[in-house]
Amino acid sequence: MWKWLHSYADPQKAYKLSGTLLPWFATLAFLFIGVGSIWGLLFAPVDYQQGDSYRIIFIHVPAASMSMSAYMAMATSAFIGLVWQIKSADWAAAAIAPIGAVVTFIALITGAAWGKPMWGTWWVWDARLTSELVLLFLYLGVISLYASFEDKVLAARAAGILAIVGVINIPIIKYSVEWWNSLHQPATIKITEKSSMAPEMLYPLLINILGFGLMIGAITLIRFRAEILARNGMRPWVRELAKAEGVK
Amino acid sequence: MNKGISFTQAFFTLLKRDLKIAIRHKGDIFNPLLFFILVVTLFPLGIGPEPQVLTRVAPGIIWVAALLASMLSLERLFKADFADGSLEQMLLSPQPLSLMVLAKVLAHWLLTGVPLILVAPLLAVLLHLEANSYGALMATLALGTPVLSLLGAIGVALTVGLRKGGVLLSLLILPLYIPVLIFATSAIDAAGLNLPYSGHLAIIGAMLVGSLILAPFAIGASLRVSTN
Numbered sequence: 124m125w126k127w128l129h130s131y132a133d134p135q136k137a138y139k140l141s142g143t144l145l146p147w148f149a150t151l152a153f154l155f156i157g158v159g160s161i162w163g164l165l166f167a168p169v170d171y172q173q174g175d176s177y178r179i180i181f182i183h184v185p186a187a188s189m190s191m192s193a194y195m196a197m198a199t200s201a202f203i204g205l206v207w208q209i210k211s212a213d214w215a216a217a218a219i220a221p222i223g224a225v226v227t228f229i230a231l232i233t234g235a236a237w238g239k240p241m242w243g244t245w246w247v248w249d250a251r252l253t254s255e256l257v258l259l260f261l262y263l264g265v266i267s268l269y270a271s272f273e274d275k276v277l278a279a280r281a282a283g284i285l286a287i288v289g290v291i292n293i294p295i296i297k298y299s300v301e302w303w304n305s306l307h308q309p310a311t312i313k314i315t316e317k318s319s320m321a322p323e324m325l326y327p328l329l330i331n332i333l334g335f336g337l338m339i340g341a342i343t344l345i346r347f348r349a350e351i352l353a354r355n356g357m358r359p360w361v362r363e364l365a366k367a368e369g370v371k
Numbered sequence: 372m373n374k375g376i377s378f379t380q381a382f383f384t385l386l387k388r389d390l391k392i393a394i395r396h397k398g399d400i401f402n403p404l405l406f407f408i409l410v411v412t413l414f415p416l417g418i419g420p421e422p423q424v425l426t427r428v429a430p431g432i433i434w435v436a437a438l439l440a441s442m443l444s445l446e447r448l449f450k451a452d453f454a455d456g457s458l459e460q461m462l463l464s465p466q467p468l469s470l471m472v473l474a475k476v477l478a479h480w481l482l483t484g485v486p487l488i489l490v491a492p493l494l495a496v497l498l499h500l501e502a503n504s505y506g507a508l509m510a511t512l513a514l515g516t517p518v519l520s521l522l523g524a525i526g527v528a529l530t531v532g533l534r535k536g537g538v539l540l541s542l543l544i545l546p547l548y549i550p551v552l553i554f555a556t557s558a559i560d561a562a563g564l565n566l567p568y569s570g571h572l573a574i575i576g577a578m579l580v581g582s583l584i585l586a587p588f589a590i591g592a593s594l595r596v597s598t599n
Binding site: 253267274277281 | 589592
């Protein structure tokens with residue numbers, strides 16, 4: 124049943140497939156983030172309590188939710204790489220890690236910028252903020268562990284184990300606002316029930332969340348392709364590719 | 372195939388061996404303990420000797436010092452065995468690797484965690500800890516330090532093959548230590564206010580059970596990567 128999937132473990136095929144997918148992801152990401160941001164920042168109504176400063180939500184929420192999704196994507200790839208020994212999955216995990224770290228950083232910075240006018244402080248040590256900070260440290264740990272091995276096959280496996288161990292933090296971030304009394308507001312977007320947010324604000328937000336996902340996908344594909352080339356530099360197909368590009 | 376000795380025998384043989392080695396190098400036991408005491412001593416000098424201030428920060432100081440001491444002592448958990456090749460023999464032995472690493476981690480905890488628990492009340496006196504927090508302090512340390520050893524061993528196993536693993540190790544395992552720190556210190560704070568703290572203890576206990584079951588596999592897998 125999964126046989127058709129196996130051929131994509133081959134680096135050359137994975138490289139080609141990601142090359143075909145890249146323009147789609149990139150174009151859609153530009154489109155969605157453009158529409159979502161312009162709609163959200165310029166046309167969405169002003170919040171009656173928070174005024175205009177609520178508009179950072181259109182960056183903050185997508186970044187925060189995608190920081191967790193990117194981690195799950197990285198851990199899933201690492202798991203596939205460890206269990207089925209598929210190297211492309213290891214490379215994908217290595218490609219996602221720095222992107223996830225940057226998105227987490229964006230979520231923290233925008234959160235701080237939002238916290239200053241609303242809560243009167245840049246930072247509070249409450250459950251959600253702290254666990255998001257821990258997520259950033261986990262990403263940095265995975266990145267630096269991957270960087271510190273000379274042998275990249277070992278590096279990917281070691282970083283993969285760490286990524287999988289760190290998954291324990293994801294439910295803690297997700298449910299921190301429900302488990303602990305937190306200054307951070309609970310989730311307003313719900314999949315099964317009606318969201319507690321006006322639709323004129325909700326739609327641009329959802330568009331931006333999708334856009335951030337697509338953007339992460341696009342950047343991951345770029346890094347993934349680079350990673351494939353870097354790890355397969357001695358293969359004939361990579362050499363031909365380089366020759367076609369005019370590299371000696 | 373003849374497996375030689377039973378799992379129980381293998382476990383206790385390794386445990387005895389590690390304890391014996393440590394007793395012959397007494398520095399391995401005393402240095403982390405001295406480090407723990409020294410770090411705790413630095414805080415009153417740094418933030419001033421007012422009893423009220425110290426009472427407030429005592430749980431945090433003791434626990435942060437415990438985390439650092441645990442991390443510092445863990446660094447040598449697999450180092451000697453890796454250097455002289457006995458780690459590879461453990462990997463090759465017919466007994467499951469997770470059992471062997473559990474024995475090593477248990478030995479490590481007996482040598483560094485237990486002395487730390489024993490000396491903690493003394494330091495708590497120096498820091499003017501609330502009188503009714505002592506029970507919580509001992510209970511959280513007793514439940515929490517094994518978790519530290521188990522989680523930390525994963526990081527150590529990942530970095531044992533690296534030449535400069537020290538700084539990296541702190542980046543890998545301190546984030547994993549944070550939940551233990553949070554629940555332990557809030558338990559001690561709750562006890563200081565005469566509030567019930569059994570909920571916090573139950574969560575630390577759950578972390579202990581969870582890491583006791585899952586960590587040995589992660590440690591084993593990491594060691595296989597490191598010794599490749």
